[in-house]
Amino acid sequence: MPHPPVPPAQVKAVRGFNRFYTQRIGVLDPYLGSEFSLTEVRVLYELAHRDQPTASELGRDLSLDAGYLSRILRRFEGKGWLERVPSPADARRSLLRLTPAGHEAFAPLQQRSRDEATALLAPLPDDRRGRLIAAMQAMQQLLEPPVSRTVVLRDPRPGDLGWVVMQHGEIYSREYGYTSEFEILVAGIVAELGRKFDPQWEKGWIAELDGERVGSVFVVRQSPTVAKLRLLILTEHARGLKLGARLVDECIAFARGKGYRKLVLWTNGQLAAARAIYASRGFELVESEPLEAYGRKLTSETWSLKLR
Known part of the structure; x- marks a missing residue:
């Protein structure tokens, strides 16, 4: 043309x-x-x-x-x-x-x-x-000419769990001023997930952009009817591509396909971009309370999505 x-x-x-x-x-x-x-x-x-x-x-x-x-x-x-x-x-x-x-x-x-x-x-x-x-x-x-980017969502491989911990520690320290207390918390969550992971009822995704790891998210079993979304993270240079929303959509589809009745998650009021994704997908804020942790004064939030 x-x-x-x-x-x-x-x-x-x-x-x-x-x-x-x-x-x-x-x-x-x-x-x-x-x-x-x-x-x-x-x-x-x-x-x-x-x-x-x-x-x-x-x-x-x-x-x-x-x-x-x-x-x-x-x-x-x-x-x-x-x-x-x-x-x-x-x-x-x-x-x-x-x-x-x-x-x-x-x-x-x-x-x-x-x-x-x-x-x-x-x-x-x-x-x-x-x-x-x-x-x-x-x-x-x-x-600049438009650049075609290759996005892949794949299963976690050896080395990915350590990367997830590292990204949480680095990103939350750099962008929100969190102390190493938060990285230690994430390391505990990841260790428990790795020990108890049940592929029949749980799943994780690693997002790659042009062959480089840029994000993650996991769905874990909380009860026979409730699943929990955990460890959603996206590196700075991968933002603006709607990858965070895509990762959340994968979690919702998986949880719904497994017959869970509810998908829940924990976040805090400081994370505006993530909260906007959750709200746009139909999650509702069901619990909120002040939280002082990781060297910051925060608002602890629990969100829930009814799957049927």
């Missing part, structure tokens, strides 16, 4: 912005006062921050001509900044990595880049600085 025509005024506006911004950040000059071009510094940056990429991966991701990239890499090798090592998966392929001398050469460029960004932002009042950052982020989001 052809794209709609772009008005000349919009083309002119983009070109005008490009001229302004490239002049403002000095792209046309030797980059950061160094002997390198912007492209060469970008290649150095990728080598410093990636785990041994191949030349073809760098060329693809940076949209660089293979011959041009090869000349840059040979220059870096000549300076003793770059070495090639055989790939353990395929000896015909070489992996690239910076030498200690390469990291030493890159470090001042990295700091100069930070200093220039600071100098660009420092004269602006807080409100204008916030508007500028928001506009930059909006441009990036609008111009």
Whole structure:
């Protein structure tokens, strides 16, 4: 399907912005006062921050001509900044990595880049600085091509239960200020679940996004008629994809399919996103009381969903 025509005024506006911004950040000059071009510094940056990429991966991701990239890499090798090592998966392929001398050469460029960004932002009042950052982020989001993400919900495997405990400890500490008391509580829940797990009446799911673990949830048997939803967690970069709602839906479908009459869960009033999912699925708040735990003052909540 052809794209709609772009008005000349919009083309002119983009070109005008490009001229302004490239002049403002000095792209046309030797980059950061160094002997390198912007492209060469970008290649150095990728080598410093990636785990041994191949030349073809760098060329693809940076949209660089293979011959041009090869000349840059040979220059870096000549300076003793770059070495090639055989790939353990395929000896015909070489992996690239910076030498200690390469990291030493890159470090001042990295700091100069930070200093220039600071100098660009420092004269602006807080409100204008916030508007500028928001506009930059909006441009990036609008111009990035849509990415197809692969989501898989699978059964837990060895190592997953430890990951569930770790994610609860890290996420709740970072986002809510919980102490290690909460991680210890989760470790006890996970240990009991692992010892007593009954696959006939209980089930767990691990969510993967592009092959990486990003979430979990479990349904455990509380009585012949009541199941309990436990250990719902989702990492920060997997949010906004409705994965939390999907995990809760799997729990409801499983509990209903097993003939449970009720699905219950415990949460606290601080977890707004999770509570919104529960409410949208028909769960009702049946009990609420103050709770002081994990170094915080909370509201303990019990929610319940009638399955039939």
